[in-house]
Amino acid sequence: MLTSVTSAEAGRWRTERTPYLREVMQALSAASRVERVVLIKGAQLGGTEAGLNWLGYVIHHAPGPMLLVQPTVEGAKRVSKQRIDALIESCPALSERVKDPRSRDSGNTQLMKEFPGGVVILTGANSAVGLRSMPVRYLFLDEVDGYPGDADGEGDPVALAMQRTVTFINRKIYLCSTPTIKGFSRIEAAYLESDQRVYEVPCDHCGQYSPILWRDIRWPEGRSEEAAWRCPHCGGLHPEHRKPALLAAGRWTPRAAGDGKTAGFHLSSLYSPWLTWAEIAQEHQAVKDDPVRLKVWVNTKLAETWEDRDGESLDAEGLMARREAYGPAAPASVAVLTCGVDVQDDRIELEVVGWGRDEESWSIDYKVLWGDPSAPQLWDELDAYLSQRFAHETLAQGLAIEAACIDTGGHHTLSAYAFCRGKERRRIWAIKGGAGKKPIWPKRPSKANKGRVSLFTIGVDAAKEAIYARLKKVGPGPGAMHFPLDRDAEYFEQLTAERIRTRYVKGFPQRFWWKPDGRRNEALDCRVYAYAALHGLLSMGLNLNRRVEALPQAPAVRAQTVGQVVVATPTTPSPRRRMAISSNYI
Missing domain, CATH: 3.30.420.240 (Nucleotidyltransferase; domain 5)
Structure with missing residues (x-):
């Protein structure tokens, strides 16, 4: 259930609004043999919400110890208060299993949620103590590119968190993040180890499947509000109102063999139901001449890393x-x-x-x-x-x-x-x-x-x-x-x-x-x-x-x-x- 506190569209979750997340969530289920799920994403796509759905699924259907890591401890507390507590309160199946935090010995605190058969621990990547607290079967690493390079002098926080799962042969790990700088992006490195799936949609005109890429977003000169997707095969144009139908008919296509255990998904904001192609195009027009703001746009809208020339000097x-x-x-x-x-x-x-x-x-x-x-x-x-x-x-x-x-x-x-x-x-x-x-x-x-x-x-x-x-x-x-x-x-x-x-x-x-x-x-x-x-x-x-x-x-x-x-x-x-x-x- 989505509440007005956490979502612009309150009410029961509907996967048909974000059909590209269906396969992501299926890979996170106990029925899937996938061990690691990687989502490299742009803004306004529902990637974190898919992880919270997974958290609810664990509490309800596949209980076990779970660790949820945010970039900082303060961020973990904020997610707990604003999103997880709202999720539990709004869903009867979860509120029955996680006691009211106001009751004595409820096991429901800001950084810990106990339920029959398991527990959810929340921590920050800047806390080595939190990262090595206990063995876990499920690991949710959110916004991994925002993690520090070292946790309290004890090493890489992702490696520390991964070590918590080694005793479980049926472990499940979810890495979700917007990318940052090429060569330093954890989420990009994880995606490149995966089968590198892209979401393809069928053309209304020729029926060929293609991913929605920025180079194929076109608009008449001076009228970016008319931005549309052009099929790279036949040149057929698809206006914004066709996006829901395109997404519903889409499919994930792997582009690499991967390691056999990791499913990787790449999603740019061009697929978002809440951001139009026109809005993304207009933002690009506003930032394209400023490298600082363009870098943010590339990271958050195209879900691509920014290539920075290491060591480049200025004259x-x-x-x-x-x-x-x-x-x-x-x-x-x-x-x-x-x-x-x-x-x-x-x-x-x-x-x-x-x-x-x-x-x-x-x-x-x-x-x-x-x-x-x-x-x-x-x-x-x-x-x-x-x-x-x-x-x-x-x-x-x-x-x-x-x-x-x-x-x-x-x-x-x-x-x-x-x-x-x-x-x-x-x-x-x-x-x-x-x-x-x-x-x-x-x-x-x-x-x-x-x-x-x-x-x-x-x-x-x-x-x-x-x-x-x-x-x-x-x-x-x-x-x-x-x-x-x-x-x-x-x-x-x-x-x-x-x-x-x-x-x-x-x-x-x-x-x-x-x-x-x-x-x-x-x-x-x-x-x-x-x-x-x-x-x-x-x-x-x-x-x-x-x-x-x-x-x-x-x-x-x-x-x-x-x-x-x-x-x-x-x-x-x-x-x-x-x-x-x-x-x-x-």
Whole structure:
């Protein structure tokens, strides 16, 4: 049973809404000889819901010990409260077997659900204790590409969890996830070991079966709302309203022999009953020029890994040649200013960044405040700087810095805490960097520090990946990064100082950021902190594009190159040119 808490379509589960999940769930049943089921999927497809159906089936029909693993313990608690408890309460067959958690000795807690003949244990991949708690017959690994590379120093969490099932000859393992980066994606690696099934649908015109692929989604130029699937065999078009019939008549076709024990299923969001081809096409049009957002689209909509060139370096000289003639006033397209502050032994370095539509950015100012960070004078100077307004091309009152992130994780930590204390209303935030799979901005701060301040642990790896991807983008547009003429060679050397490298921990690859000895990276750190400050504002409800739309209109500019310097000059509006026809247009 689906409840309104967990689903947009409350009521009894109907497999005909997602016919592609029928074979997935059959493979999870006790009647199937398949030992491991792998689902590499996009968004809005019901993959996790299929796993919860399996959980209900285990409780009702094939009891035994089961372990359900989420990326974090907090995530496991949330799934337990919001989804599993709702599932049990809404289904009489399950509520009869799992006692009310309010009754004494019910065996029903947030991370454990006992029932006749078995138990469901929930844990996070970041908890080695939870992963080696007990032998289990059933193992549900949800969103495995979100797991950390190492669980409390005891090794790969997937390997630890798998070890719990070795004593059961009739074990069943379900791995379900959206993929991430090629070569580091656990779900892709598991799928490649399987028989690699794809879901094929029959053409209305020629009857040939084919998978629904992005390259076959077509629409008239400028009318992505009319996106349709084109048969790759005969070219016949199938509009959106034909999707339910196509899915109902579809079939799974293996593309490899596999290991004989693993059934692998690949599903992109193009099959989703809740996402139209038009919506997916429109989202692609919005993100295709921004590598950061395009990566998310490829992962979550196409269910494909993003190929990242490991160790690729950026050319500092090439970036310097792309400097532009703007300033000292912020360009007319800038709607929000943030600041990143890096604290060193004898100075404070900071960068003010202006943000425009789709996170296009302009470096507004880079400053070094020399002095002793253990003395109050330097912090007073920083306070005065953060309080000033910056000139703007079209706003007479200029712009203020709306948020600033102050690094407290390195030098003069207590002094940085003292400066940030009491300034949260001004959105001057104390931060420290956290490596690994962390979001750029955390859901909540911690006060477990000597300064008793709200301390935000930001995901520096994710921020650096976003910045480096956008530095490779040439020209204006979503995510583009602009730099003024006064940025010197040292600035660009620092901005590109680090590299992504791969190391193997207990046989498993892990990505990490490496800085050569002797290289400085303060400019990169300041940009990371300024970007994190933007994400802090976004978490508070800032709509960046709407803020841009509210700016006063300014004359359009045309970029031209003078030597190796890009110069922006006013120009008169020209008629909108017809969009070039791409491979996705009919």
